[in-house]
Amino acid sequence: MEIFVEKNALSFQLVKDVLKNYSVKIISSYEDFKWETKSFPELISLGKKRLFLIYYKGKFFRKCPGTKVYFCCGYKIFHFGEGCPLDCSYCILQLYLNRPGLKIWANLIEDGLPELKKILNEYKEKKQVLRIGTGEFADSLALESICNVSEILINFWQDVNPLAVLELKTKVAISENYFSKFKPDPRIIFAWSVNTEKIVKEEEKGAASLKKRLESAQKAIKYGFTVAFHFDPIIFYEDAEKEYPQVLEKILNSIPLEKIAWISLGTLRYPKDLKSLAESRFPKTKIYSQEFIEGLDGKKRYFIDLRRKLYNSFKKIIDETKDLVTFYFCMEGERMWEEVLGKKINSSFQVKTLLDRVALNLCSGKTKLNLGDLNEK
Numbered sequence: 342m343e344i345f346v347e348k349n350a351l352s353f354q355l356v357k358d359v360l361k362n363y364s365v366k367i368i369s370s371y372e373d374f375k376w377e378t379k380s381f382p383e384l385i386s387l388g389k390k391r392l393f394l395i396y397y398k399g400k401f402f403r404k405c406p407g408t409k410v411y412f413c414c415g416y417k418i419f420h421f422g423e424g425c426p427l428d429c430s431y432c433i434l435q436l437y438l439n440r441p442g443l444k445i446w447a448n449l450i451e452d453g454l455p456e457l458k459k460i461l462n463e464y465k466e467k468k469q470v471l472r473i474g475t476g477e478f479a480d481s482l483a484l485e486s487i488c489n490v491s492e493i494l495i496n497f498w499q500d501v502n503p504l505a506v507l508e509l510k511t512k513v514a515i516s517e518n519y520f521s522k523f524k525p526d527p528r529i530i531f532a533w534s535v536n537t538e539k540i541v542k543e544e545e546k547g548a549a550s551l552k553k554r555l556e557s558a559q560k561a562i563k564y565g566f567t568v569a570f571h572f573d574p575i576i577f578y579e580d581a582e583k584e585y586p587q588v589l590e591k592i593l594n595s596i597p598l599e600k601i602a603w604i605s606l607g608t609l610r611y612p613k614d615l616k617s618l619a620e621s622r623f624p625k626t627k628i629y630s631q632e633f634i635e636g637l638d639g640k641k642r643y644f645i646d647l648r649r650k651l652y653n654s655f656k657k658i659i660d661e662t663k664d665l666v667t668f669y670f671c672m673e674g675e676r677m678w679e680e681v682l683g684k685k686i687n688s689s690f691q692v693k694t695l696l697d698r699v700a701l702n703l704c705s706g707k708t709k710l711n712l713g714d715l716n717e718k
């Protein structure tokens with residue numbers, strides 16, 4: 342990995358810490374960086390081997406981009422950077438991040454944490470639970486060995502608003518050494534995106550095997566953290582209906598149910614321009630060759646009958662958990678919630694409340710508030 346640091350980012354703590362262990366190249370700015378003359382798909386691949394530490398002037402705290410037309414869970418994001426060294430054929434970042442390279446905001450300790458602290462205090466005053474994550478524009482832990490962003494946040498969490506959970510979404514394996522650095526805290530949720538072995542092998546270049554992800558989750562639990570799993574994207578292929586439930590079974594057989602914050606389900610969806618870009622980068626991928634419709638949010642998705650079939654393949658196992666685990670959908674409507682999860686959900690507010698209740702439970706060791714005291718707005 343080549344590391345580049347903007348000249349005006351050299352004085353920030355995160356950069357000083359990186360400099361202790363890595364040699365870097367100093368550049369005037371990311372904006373002025375001269376990329377080789379290559380096609381955009383080639384630059385995306387090249388950019389995955391170049392990390393830029395940048396002085397960031399935007400907002401660190403954001404709402405999840407979600408969508409207004411499907412139910413959304415009211416998730417918030419601590420925006421620590423953009424880009425991912427892993428390379429999944431379905432990754433929408435290929436399209437969304439129109440400048441190549443991995444970027445981490447150098448000033449996140451000096452500017453990001455105070456901004457976050459202010460928000461956390463506001464939520465505390467309003468007696469609202471905050472669910473916040475870092476994995477929307479990046480993998481939360483893939484660059485941890487270089488920049489320690491999650492470590493900074495986990496340590497920061499020790500002294501912050503007790504009514505807040507931090508979800509760190511990843512596809513990498515994490516060592517026992519890593520977890521052993523911290524005090525136990527059930528409000529920290531290590532979350533793995535999971536998929537069938539076939540999809541992991543064929544479509545998730547650089548990601549850990551399913552076995553390694555589950556072993557990492559077991560280690561997280563051993564050190565006093567909570568875990569979560571995201572079946573996202575669920576991708577259709579011939580044996581998908583047989584193999585996805587097997588993955589769920591593996592999870593439920595190897596992880597104590599009470600340590601699982603939530604499990605989400607979401608089938609493949611993508612902005613239409615991603616198909617040609619991804620197919621040029623991954624000529625062997627077949628995931629875009631299904632039939633898709635354009636959803637109300639403008640993204641391509643499977644027809645409802647296929648989505649229903651895929652979700653229903655999990656139903657028997659979900660029913661057997663008897664609500665001991667909270668399942669939810671990412672971007673589905675009322676009918677699917679009722680049919681597959683047996684839950685009457687008819688607004689984004691209800692999805693948010695469902696997950697806020699789980700979060701409050703995880704915070705219970707740190708707060709005397711109970712559900713009745715919560716201001717569920």
Ligand code: SF4
Nearest residue numbers: 425427428429432480
């Ligand atoms: S791990 Fe996530 S962010 Fe990284 S390439 Fe895969 S989908 Fe994209």
